[in-house]
Amino acid sequence: MTIAAGNWSPLTPMPGMDDSEFERWASLLEKRTGVVVPLARKAFLVTSVRGRMRETGRASFEEYFSELHRGADGAIEWTTLVDRLTVHETHFFRHPPSMDLIANDWLRCLPEKTKQAALHAWSVGCSSGEEAYTLAMVLDRHLTATTAAKVYFGVTATDVSLPALAVGRAGLYPRQKIEEIPIQYRERYCELVDGDSFRISEALRKRVGFASFNLLDAARAPLKRLDLIFCQNVLIYFARDRRRELLATFANLLKPGGLLVLGSGEVTNFAHASLRRVDNRNVLAFLRNS
């Protein structure tokens, strides 16, 4: 894309964004990703857009907005901007009760023939991969422990942020993050690279596939008959109606007996004819009816 530098210099003051301009940018983000930025978080949106404008020498919100709608260059620029406009905070074992539910309740009760047929999990809005690797560690460790036969499983990890997906694919994380991983998993699945970083073991990395995928296309997801859908800290950014539509889509993508695990704030008073709520007060989860 040609950079609209004009008379811009690093000292050019950045324009202010009035509320109607903010609405235009917030609507664009919602239309393209489902993520809602309320007026109370205007500063976050303005800082993110301005940051990218500074980097690329753009000085006008209006011009930048138009450029984003212009052909292939606009689409490429959007892939960078969307990463700045979305929140990527994530951790290994971010919500331990969810992992306990998967390991101690769900996996233990799965019929042996299901386990032997290969399990497929989806980490929805996986950010830089910590959640997907956590799922892979839990599945690997507990499937090996509970089944004599060699069990195949795979985790598909999807997000709209290309930089976050690249981190996930590399499986390389700052050393201090290893503290988030319980010791019994650390020893088995993590390798220290140097004083600053560690890597997820190759065997586990092979179980996790990362792909760019926009949740707004969930109804056309190239995934089906999933055993486990894990979606935490993603739908909270979406409008209520959109959350419910997505949950109905998730229900259709699950196999009978499949498990949907959500973050506790992801939805309230949700019910679906194909799903029954799992009786666990620490985890918001649903099982697909047989």
Ligand SMILES: C[S@@+](CC[C@H](N)C(=O)[O-])C[C@H]1O[C@@H](n2cnc3c(N)ncnc32)[C@H](O)[C@@H]1O
């Ligand atoms: C706060 S992170 C949550 C990461 C992880 N699930 C966790 O709980 O630790 C939210 C992620 O959702 C992703 N996201 C937001 N809108 C999305 C969309 N429409 N499609 C796919 N991913 C999306 C963001 O890029 C971000 O990485």
